[in-house]
Amino acid sequence: xxxxxxxxxxxFIALGLGEHWINPLRPASEIESMILWEIRLxxxxxxxxxxxxxALAGAWFQVLLGNPLAEPxxxxxxxxxxxxxxxxxxxxxxxxxxTSIGAFIGAWVGIAAVLSFSHLGPSRLLLAGxxxxxxxxxxxMLLMALLPERGVMxxxxxxxxxxSNSSLPIWLxxxxxxxxxxxxxxxxxxxxxxxxxxxxxxxxxxxxxxxxTKLLLLASAVTAVAxxxxxxxxxxxxxxxxxMRLLFGSLHKAVLISSAVxxxxxxxxxxxxxxxxxxxxxxxxxxxxxxxxVPVFLWLLIRKPS
Numbered sequence: 001x002x003x004x005x006x007x008x009x010x011x012f013i014a015l016g017l018g019e020h021w022i023n024p025l026r027p028a029s030e031i032e033s034m035i036l037w038e039i040r041l042x043x044x045x046x047x048x049x050x051x052x053x054x055a056l057a058g059a060w061f062q063v064l065l066g067n068p069l070a071e072p073x074x075x076x077x078x079x080x081x082x083x084x085x086x087x088x089x090x091x092x093x094x095x096x097x098x099t100s101i102g103a104f105i106g107a108w109v110g111i112a113a114v115l116s117f118s119h120l121g122p123s124r125l126l127l128a129g130x131x132x133x134x135x136x137x138x139x140x141m142l143l144m145a146l147l148p149e150r151g152v153m154x155x156x157x158x159x160x161x162x163x164s165n166s167s168l169p170i171w172l173x174x175x176x177x178x179x180x181x182x183x184x185x186x187x188x189x190x191x192x193x194x195x196x197x198x199x200x201x202x203x204x205x206x207x208x209x210x211x212x213t214k215l216l217l218l219a220s221a222v223t224a225v226a227x228x229x230x231x232x233x234x235x236x237x238x239x240x241x242x243x244m245r246l247l248f249g250s251l252h253k254a255v256l257i258s259s260a261v262x263x264x265x266x267x268x269x270x271x272x273x274x275x276x277x278x279x280x281x282x283x284x285x286x287x288x289x290x291x292x293x294v295p296v297f298l299w300l301l302i303r304k305p306s
Contacts, residue, residue: 046166046229047271047285048264049173051236053226055263056180058237059244059255060219063191064212065122071238072223075129079136080110081227085158086143089151099158100167100228107224110136111217118216161233161286163271168229180222181260187214188252195250233286235293236263242300266292 057072064070072078084106085099092098110132117128144155166173190211193201198208226233240263241255248254270288277283 042170043163043271044268045170046163046173047267049170049177050163050226050230050233051267052177052260052264053180053222054233054237054267055240055259056184056256057219057223057226058263059241059252059259060184060215061237062241063194063252064215064219065126067122067126068242069238070126071234072219072226073133073232073234073237074126075110075114075220076133076136077107077110077114077220077223078227078232079133079140080113081107081224082159082232083136083139083143084109085231086140086147086155089155090143090147093148093151093154096165097167104224104228107220107227111220111224114220115216118213122212157284158231159286160284161231161289163230163285164282166229168225173225173229176222176225177260180218181256183218184256184260185253187211188256191252231286233267233289235289235297236266239293239296239300240266243296246300
């Protein structure tokens, strides 16, 4: 089955499952039409765009840091975004828009902190990211201790991933997804050369320092958008690029296209399961991505090379 066919299939399943079954063979009632067009479809497209952005960022971080365990949150961008979101909740507890603005500002503060260490090289940049993530985690725990009880519940819901209350318009998320994929494809040949090592890449005409800066900005920016839209959702950016390399090889043109689509499909599946497993209650989508991602990644870790 092609990637497009897989997306269409998952979309039909995701639209059909839930508290109200929408039967495409009969005319939909007004309530069913509202559920389809105003609730399910926007949430489905949000899941697709966010999942695709996280997977693209994961693929970029892995080649940027030369580490297959790298993922969008490895440099502390998600932690700084969470600090910004919780700060917004403290100021305006009922405003989703303020929470999203706070998350976006926090993510860019984290990006600026990471950029200040970008000259250290991949290995030290990774260590700096780990330390910064620990710092943001400590600040976050302090803010959580200061939040009122209702604010703590909202903060936990956001930190476990929430696709139901995104304040970013769907068209903007899809435009960012398309722009990120286009930028990745423009850099794909340089990324393929970088796989040979920095010296070989430079001998082949790649400005490695400039490429790393572009990758860092691009990967961090799309992570900031994804976190702003849906909170912190782990394992998508870690697992999907590995699976796509396994299926389509290491050339980045194929990896980036398949990751952008495959990440979206994975998050659509996870969100559909989150809505239906204990319906009418709902599981945090971040829990489902971890349940899916951990065994898949462990299998990738222990499988013998063919």
